[in-house]
Amino acid sequence: MLSNEQVRHIAWLARLGVTDAEVERFRDDLSIVLEHFHALGEVNTDHVPAAAHASRLQNVFREDVPQPSLPFDEVLANAPSTQDSCLRVPPILE
């Protein structure tokens, strides 16, 4: 069972703003799902490699050839706030 404190910590790691009501709700929900993960403890995985993917490909390379990319104005058209073809963000340094 997760504590409210743990849920707040996870939400912070994920940079998710959560309300107090959500903390309670997610504590219960996540605890139920985590409980089911314990079943994996039954599986003997000694000497078993970890399979991060099911692809047969490894390290795909290509020639680094310059190509035209999408126009600036089209890419920035979805941005919430821009200035001089740049994305505007709050200051991160005093």
Added chain:
Amino acid sequence: MAGDQLHQLRLHEARRLLESHELSARDLTEACLARLDSVEPYVKAMISVCAEEALQQASAADRMRAAGKAKPLTGIPFIAKDLLCTRGVRTTCGSRMLENFVPPHNATVIDRLLEQGSVLIGKTNMDEFAMGSSTEHSAFYPSCNPWNLDCVPGGSSGGSAAGLAAGEALFALGTDTGGSIRQPASFCGVVGMKPTYGRVSRYGAVAFASSLDQIGPLTRDIQDCAVVMNVIAGQCEKDSTSAPIEVPDYTAFLGRGVQGLRIGVPQEYFVEGLQPDVRRTIEDAIHELENMGATIRRDISLPSTKYALAAYYIIAPSEASANLARFDGVRYGFSRQLATTEESVLATRGEGFGAEVKRRIMLGTHALSSGYYDAYYVKALKVRHIIREEFRQAFEQCDLLAMPTSPTVAFPIGSKIHDLMQMYLSDILTIPANIAGIPALSLPCGFAHGLPVGLQLMASSFREDLLLQVGHAFQQASEWHLKQPLL
């Protein structure tokens, strides 16, 4: 054929009529749009409809044909899940986070279809960021099952399945991370294929879990599925995980029958919770395949199947937590701009994501966090290896596997939304194919409780040809795929 029935055509039937000039792409598109207008208030399969653009594309398709440049999908109307980027057409991913996002580019699959002269009718409803099994996690509204409007169409590609079954287009595109094409196809009585991981380019699909996601077709029959696969399959330089393996002509495998093929029926897929009427329908279908000359092997075992669900709910959320980190309100999407970056990001993500997406991001973040990484994430990857090996060994003893697509038929709207594990269990029979990266297909094989049942077929990597061959043989001997809902 009467104009008010054109929307019911199978793709290959429409193609024949278009080729013989008995039908124009314009008339066919108008028929689909008219059908959409009359049924959409009940089915709610769509998030965006592009009627004007569709009519322009249809006229262009007719000109293409007149110029002698027609291709197999020229003039065929389709709908696409709203996580496939469409240039100039809003792509929401079923989320407030992307409610107003208009992509500057097309997904590779969209490009390939539009180059053929296919007609994009619109973008379909889905569970937010493809996380769900019913479309009830759409930020906008749930879609309804055309066979029973009180039931869900399945998910997450529920809008694609419901829209196709309702006659709003002749085929649809979906994505499948844990069953999101096959389960809704099963619930709505259509064919749905999850191709092998790497068979279809994922470029332009909003990422959920990158090692599991695949794009695939939903169609009215197997022949249509083969025709669409011929167009969308194949390597693409913009997706380095797309495989450099030649694409066969999938229609060439149709009509070969099942004689001599060994079909395994693993008992681990006939689980507790499998509805008795669904089991009976699946057994009948397997019996039919046996009558047609296939060898049924009931001694095939995949003992670690029961661990696939837990492994999936560690791996998929872990990858999602990384993929969805990009939604920070700076470059695109929903944005809450406050005094500091920290406050802005927290508010943007807190308000932009729905509850299920937040749950999965938090599950993944927890599984990847210091102190839990080995116990959860690495353990799940090791279990994944074991599951993959079991499939490899199974396919040394048989050519395909047959089992139900879902343990139940479509369930009533609202019946599982408050029970997290019940909803997650809806994908228990489809998840293993994603874990192993192998291709799998769902095709209609009967009804239970008045709702469609899907037979699932799995094969080893890049053997989509076998799935289509067997599926086609089954449809030659049955008429389940010809049934249409009364709407």
